[in-house]
Amino acid sequence: xxxxGTGSVAVEELRESALKQSRxxxxxxxxxxxxGPRMAGSPGDAAGVAWAMAKMKALGFEQVHAEKVSVMHWxxxxxxxxxxxxxxxxxxxxxxGGSVPTPPGGVEAEVIEVTSIEDLQHRLRAQVEGKxxxxxxxxxxxxxxxxxxxxxxxxxVESAKLGAIGMVMRSLATSKARFPHTGMMRYQEGVAKIPxxxxxxxxxxxxxRLAANPPLRIRYILGCAELPNAESANVIGEVRGREAPTxxxxxxxxxxxxxxxxxxLDDGAGVGAVIExxxxxxxxxxxxxxxxxxxxxxNEEHGLEGAKAYAAEHSSExxxxxxxxxxxxxxxxxxxxxxxxxxxxxxIIEEIARPLLVLGIPKPVEAQHHGADLxxxxxxxVPMAHLQxxxxxxxxxxxxxxxxxxxxxxxxxxxxxAATAVVAYGAAEAGSRLEPIPESxxxxxx
Amino acid sequence: xxxxGTGSVAVEELRESALKQSRxxxxxxxxxxxxGPRMAGSPGDAAGVAWAMAKMKALGFEQVHAEKVSVMHWxxxxxxxxxxxxxxxxxxxxxxGGSVPTPPGGVEAEVIEVTSIEDLQHRLRAQVEGKxxxxxxxxxxxxxxxxxxxxxxxxxVESAKLGAIGMVMRSLATSKARFPHTGMMRYQEGVAKIPxxxxxxxxxxxxxRLAANPPLRIRYILGCAELPNAESANVIGEVRGREAPTxxxxxxxxxxxxxxxxxxLDDGAGVGAVIExxxxxxxxxxxxxxxxxxxxxxNEEHGLEGAKAYAAEHSSExxxxxxxxxxxxxxxxxxxxxxxxxxxxxxIIEEIARPLLVLGIPKPVEAQHHGADLxxxxxxxVPMAHLQxxxxxxxxxxxxxxxxxxxxxxxxxxxxxAATAVVAYGAAEAGSRLEPIPESxxxxxx
Numbered sequence: 001x002x003x004x005g006t007g008s009v010a011v012e013e014l015r016e017s018a019l020k021q022s023r024x025x026x027x028x029x030x031x032x033x034x035x036g037p038r039m040a041g042s043p044g045d046a047a048g049v050a051w052a053m054a055k056m057k058a059l060g061f062e063q064v065h066a067e068k069v070s071v072m073h074w075x076x077x078x079x080x081x082x083x084x085x086x087x088x089x090x091x092x093x094x095x096x097g098g099s100v101p102t103p104p105g106g107v108e109a110e111v112i113e114v115t116s117i118e119d120l121q122h123r124l125r126a127q128v129e130g131k132x133x134x135x136x137x138x139x140x141x142x143x144x145x146x147x148x149x150x151x152x153x154x155x156x157v158e159s160a161k162l163g164a165i166g167m168v169m170r171s172l173a174t175s176k177a178r179f180p181h182t183g184m185m186r187y188q189e190g191v192a193k194i195p196x197x198x199x200x201x202x203x204x205x206x207x208x209r210l211a212a213n214p215p216l217r218i219r220y221i222l223g224c225a226e227l228p229n230a231e232s233a234n235v236i237g238e239v240r241g242r243e244a245p246t247x248x249x250x251x252x253x254x255x256x257x258x259x260x261x262x263x264x265l266d267d268g269a270g271v272g273a274v275i276e277x278x279x280x281x282x283x284x285x286x287x288x289x290x291x292x293x294x295x296x297x298x299n300e301e302h303g304l305e306g307a308k309a310y311a312a313e314h315s316s317e318x319x320x321x322x323x324x325x326x327x328x329x330x331x332x333x334x335x336x337x338x339x340x341x342x343x344x345x346x347x348i349i350e351e352i353a354r355p356l357l358v359l360g361i362p363k364p365v366e367a368q369h370h371g372a373d374l375x376x377x378x379x380x381x382v383p384m385a386h387l388q389x390x391x392x393x394x395x396x397x398x399x400x401x402x403x404x405x406x407x408x409x410x411x412x413x414x415x416x417x418a419a420t421a422v423v424a425y426g427a428a429e430a431g432s433r434l435e436p437i438p439e440s441x442x443x444x445x446x
Numbered sequence: 447x448x449x450x451g452t453g454s455v456a457v458e459e460l461r462e463s464a465l466k467q468s469r470x471x472x473x474x475x476x477x478x479x480x481x482g483p484r485m486a487g488s489p490g491d492a493a494g495v496a497w498a499m500a501k502m503k504a505l506g507f508e509q510v511h512a513e514k515v516s517v518m519h520w521x522x523x524x525x526x527x528x529x530x531x532x533x534x535x536x537x538x539x540x541x542x543g544g545s546v547p548t549p550p551g552g553v554e555a556e557v558i559e560v561t562s563i564e565d566l567q568h569r570l571r572a573q574v575e576g577k578x579x580x581x582x583x584x585x586x587x588x589x590x591x592x593x594x595x596x597x598x599x600x601x602x603v604e605s606a607k608l609g610a611i612g613m614v615m616r617s618l619a620t621s622k623a624r625f626p627h628t629g630m631m632r633y634q635e636g637v638a639k640i641p642x643x644x645x646x647x648x649x650x651x652x653x654x655r656l657a658a659n660p661p662l663r664i665r666y667i668l669g670c671a672e673l674p675n676a677e678s679a680n681v682i683g684e685v686r687g688r689e690a691p692t693x694x695x696x697x698x699x700x701x702x703x704x705x706x707x708x709x710x711l712d713d714g715a716g717v718g719a720v721i722e723x724x725x726x727x728x729x730x731x732x733x734x735x736x737x738x739x740x741x742x743x744x745n746e747e748h749g750l751e752g753a754k755a756y757a758a759e760h761s762s763e764x765x766x767x768x769x770x771x772x773x774x775x776x777x778x779x780x781x782x783x784x785x786x787x788x789x790x791x792x793x794i795i796e797e798i799a800r801p802l803l804v805l806g807i808p809k810p811v812e813a814q815h816h817g818a819d820l821x822x823x824x825x826x827x828v829p830m831a832h833l834q835x836x837x838x839x840x841x842x843x844x845x846x847x848x849x850x851x852x853x854x855x856x857x858x859x860x861x862x863x864a865a866t867a868v869v870a871y872g873a874a875e876a877g878s879r880l881e882p883i884p885e886s887x888x889x890x891x892x
Contacts, residue, residue: 033655036535089482177623178848202850209479402624404648
């Protein structure tokens, strides 16, 4: 039988303190005002590491340190786009992360519109060769993100396989605001690297209308560049456990951001919330049995190098990780909880999660959700919990210039802090530890 | 006693046709897709004149012609901004229309924040000299536009009078989306011309926070230019009246737009709606007594030269203008009607407006509202009507890159068409003409 013991009063006090006194929004403001964008390898990224170190020390966390991580260093540069025919228009677009640049004069070609990678793969090479492929698939709700993001990841490769010289896509966006949404793309050994960009939704819809009057020709210029790897760091701080300090409840978020906005939602909100959870737990007396470890990962957005480095650096203690939980979904309220762990999990998790009911979060269910930075930990079997946040508007702002501090909702973020504090404290205090994820469930979904 | 006569059935049919069959959104799409931005003097402006001529001819309007107008020709060029201290940030900003450029390397100085022109005028020259003045006043609702737009118009002049070398302002905006909002500004003879820009709201709020940790230094570069005047045109088409064709009901909108978006809301929506009203009335049998004249004005945004040229060109027939009505408030529904005319107006207007009740528009009231292009007609005494549209979100998009076709709401715009058609038809059919605006009310408000 799990036992939250004397913790059951403590955890409710903790939850109420979070709702009333959360400073998570203040940490997001300080972080984003002090750093601006925190693209891996950039001056802002380094400023983020410095800010996080200083903040965790100032809050009295223990074992505060940075663990060096070598990160990809890609820079954006100039980006312009225009329709050349049937009529002239400027296009709002942005390079996908990792794209090669265009030649200085840009790429210019006729456009072929496809809706999906499958649609593209059924086209003849003669239809695609020498053209710019335009993926026009539209997100209807935030739930479409997983279904459509392979276009961003693989669309350039699949286009190049059929001879395309460029690839543009409708942004993965749930708003019609005229912001292009960046995000990571990949190339493939042996396939030509073509420059790839995302169009703001109004511009993608314009192209769809103009495509009815062919030939539709566009030109775009991307001045991005891949530089030698740079140094960044995972930043770590702890609230040491009173009885089993070597057992770790890991609260993760990522310190890096895309470069267009200031990454207030992605993932300043997560950073602010996990720091605040640790701060509130540090004030609790007694501390919970196990250690709360805040890990602010480097370069989640563009390679997960921080996550990989953490798992490698801490491989010998992964068996002692009692739980991993990452916040990386913005500022809105938690509406559900999932978990993935061993056979003893259901009853322990149910007990841990009981104080979430008053926050509107029902009994957790087993599922494969977790933050991207936890992938290597999952592969090592570390038990996972995930708090599901309302994502209705998250992808309005995600990876755009509009991801700025003013989008933070302090009251909603306080509820996220409260829910996270309940789970962290409960997992750190529970009488029995969750058993590891079974081998058969450690691979990636699908 | 006013008489809408056989028109009372016709006007209700017209209203219902508009609600069910309005093509106004289609005209907005065609216009914006064919032209892009239509800044006075630009290629898009010329394309707008050509589109409007062709469209009115294709719809069978009579007397379709363009009347040449010499317009200011200002171009934008590069624009960048950054915070230099206390921390580095990029700023989203845009030149105000008519601003002088900065030197190629930009203007760079410490920032002094003021909330209003009055606040500025109470500062000492020593506080302002050599600095960049930052106006931080925030719109709370769309109703604040009139109160705050003197900052845009006169803020640079008032700053320069105290020795400032630059002026930036929080955009006049009702959304926190990270779009700077442009708009016209003015210089004054004998006062130094300093470069003036609007900051996106998130960037203005950032400056306000950073100002707490002085010195706050920024730099911005504006590459705008004032070119020699260019040629544009007012585009005019008519549905000739059956009994009194020399008497004119003028339906106005402006064909030009700012250059950042495609001017779908400002004023593509107005252009589409007045064309559609005339098309629907042209299909009515019999035509109303008086002539419906559509006037698409040149360069409303940056000098009102089209409005002035129209009044001059048509001075001899202004006494025969039975009514002037301009649409220049976007895509949302009409909730009210106002008018300004002579002593016989109340009963005539009430009769004309009766078919608006079912559209949710109550009995009109006398007020000084009307479109900017009607200022010269008002000065000549031409009776004015104005349809008040819901502006809750208009200033979310106004004068930004985000003013694009996807923001048009076809059903709401159909209601605008229906309301406008009712007023136009009623004024063209009424037994008695409205008397002119009394001399005492022909000046501008305040």
